[in-house]
Amino acid sequence: MTQIFMFLVIWWLTLFVVLPWGVRRTENADAGHDPGAPANPMLLKKALATTAIAAVIWGAAFIFFRVYGFSLLELIEKFGF
Template identity: 55%
Template sequence: MDLVSGIVVYVILWWWILFMVLPVGVRRETEVVPGNDVGAPQKTMLPAKLVATTAIAAVVWVIVNQIVRSDLISFRDMIKDWM
């Protein structure tokens, strides 16, 4: 995987994992103030979730990179079989 492909894969993984991590640990507000959404969280814990997302995405990216480099799953062979 070249540099640009690696960066693109990492960014896609990062956003995908962020959307999976966002709902973790969210508690609803018990006392709703008029004008606020009923489902609004008490604390978002966003900085911790961003750090966790970055770490998890890095680990998943290393795994994906190793799979691509080792030709364990050869995408070129898959395309040849389809054509």
């Protein structure tokens, strides 16, 4: 359950990094539409990119904590956070 929660947190943080990629303003906005809204938000591509990037980050964290035996509590105690 912790791994799922960790992946979801990484996914949402990554989404906020990916969202601005390739954003272009609408040139001639219709009346009542925000002129700063993106012309083509490409949300499906961004969701797929977010999932791929989050999977790589989560995999690195999984290897770091599970395979090599590090624990978050040990790191906090060692560095005094």
